[in-house]
Amino acid sequence: MRARPVVLIVEDEQHLAEGLRFNLEAEGYEVEIAGDGESALEVLSRNPLQFDAIVLDVMLPGKNGFEVASELRATGRYIPILMLTARNRPADVLRGFEAGADDYLPKPFELAILIARLGGLLRRQTWFNRSQNASEYAQPDDENQLFNFAGKTIDFGALQLRAGEKVVRLTVMEAELLRYLAKHEGKAVSRRSVLEEVWGLNEETDTRAIDNFIVRLRKYIEDEPSRPRHLLTVRGVGYRFVAEPEN
Amino acid sequence: MRFNSYRKSVYFFTVLGVCMVALAVALNVGWVVMHWRHIAWLVLGIIFFVFIIAGLVLNTIYLVREIRRNEQHDSFINAVTHELKTPIASIRLYLETLQTREVDQGRQQEFYRTMLDDTDRLLHTVEQILRASRTGHRRRQIHQSVIDLGELVRECLELARKRTHLDPSSLRYIDSGNGDAPALVQGDSDELRAAVSNLIDNAIKYSGEEIDVSVEVAPVDERQVAVRVIDRGIGIPRTDLKEVFKRFYRVPRRVASKVKGTGLGLFIVRSVVTKHGGKTFAESEGEGQGSTFTILLPKVPE
DSSP states (O other), X not given: XXXXXXXXEEOSOHHHHHHHHHHHHHTTOEEEEESSHHHHHHHHHHOTTSOSEEEEESSOSSSOHHHHHHHHHHTTOOOOEEEEESOXXXXXXXXXXXXXXXXXXXSSOOHHHHHHHHHHHHHHHHHHHHHHHHXXXXXXXXXXXXXXXXXXXXXXXXXXXXXXXXXEEOOHHHHHHHHHHHHXXXXXXXXXXXXXXXXXXXXXXXXXXXXXXXXXXXXHHOSSTTSOSSEEEETTTEEEEOSSOOO | OHHHHHHHHHHHHHHHHHHHHHHHHXXXXXXXXXXXXXXXXXXXXXXXXXXXXXXXXXXXXXXHHXXXXXXXXXXXXXXXXXXXXXXXXXXXXXXXXXXXXXXXXXXXXXXXXXXXXXXXXXXXXHHHHHHHHHTTOTTOOOOOEEEEHHHHHHXXXXXXXXXXXXXXXXXXXXXXXXXXXXXXXXXXXXXXXXHHHHHHHHHHHTTOSSOOEEEEEEEOSSSEEEEEEEEOSSOOOGGGTTGGGSTTOOOOSHHHHTSOOOSOHHHHHHHHHHHTTOEEEEXXXXXXXXEXXXXXXXXXXX
């Protein structure tokens, strides 16, 4: 990460954009503003490495924030996204995360919270980069980077899940969730602890948000996603990961 | 996505309706074949089936219409949420900034102006919603007075210029009245001002990059006077010319979706004007061709 992290603000409301710019610059960030989804994608595709994080509004003219996020993820760019929106019904929050947001903040937001969350995203990105760099020098079967179970390998460094010939690309959030589950192998973990410890969310985020991720992970690692053997639901608590299930 | 689910249910119920009608027709044909010798049975059966089919068709139409209305209502709630929360978010952001940071004098003044703009916007949205809900009550008395329409339109234009920082060349007033006789109408000046302002705001909003709006007050005949708001903006597709006055209705096009709105503005215009015994209509050559909105109001007899 560079000395002054660069943040792209995608927001069509000029007042909000300028207010955010003032504050983020005061916090030592460099700020650029895009007024709509199309121009944001254009700026991002012109220079993918220019930005360290994106603050993304949902209700944009033309392409909305959900579309921007999923297009960005579809092209394989994993810049942290903090989604900002007036819509805060559970369905909207879920949609934001599904589109590829790393964090979600409803408007009107508290300035201090926004700055803290943005800082959190950037910090996680730094850690992630560091661990990735470290893994280049580490032994290939470094247990922190690779996790083997039932003929499948999760490569946390390369964000991949390998099962024989099949290679599935994981998002950062999926990888972190898997890492957490694997660390607590055999034990039940609660939805709340996943939200808090894996994704750093501790507000009244809907705990069902993670169910969607579990459904997706089951598709990756289970032979029969509808009859999971590795990723089990623990009724009333959350989930349990079993590496080698008994038959 | 929510809107897809609406579309899905529209398809589902349309298909269901068509299938059931087809079934009824088939049964009817079967009935005719079975009873073609007995005239009484035949007639009775056909009448019966006609009723069933008509019922099915009506039911399907109402259902689909209701689903559409729900969809519009939903997008209205979204738009209003956005319109209410955005200025609040902005005001809050600036207040927190002023509270927590050292801000120099010039910047402070700028922040205050921004917040004032936001309160204006908030107030405008709230008034718009209240006015739209008020117009539902037919019996409410309006405060009657004699109004100089030319004067009222000029005031509205002045306000719009101030709010949007546009110069008079891109927001023009054309007086094609008969010289010095003012166009007098009777009615509620607040309501009429809201109607005219809504038309002007729309013309600006849907103008795109280059704003060229003119407003004209012209007598039509002995009894009526017209206010025309003419823009060279994105225009309206022919099929939507009447629809735009309906509550919550917004033209479902990519171009129009770039502009935010609640779908209340023109509904208010129409209800205000109707209440004053007048008429409203929209004209447009099509998309990209600009549009003209006309209000006709009865003149005060001289």
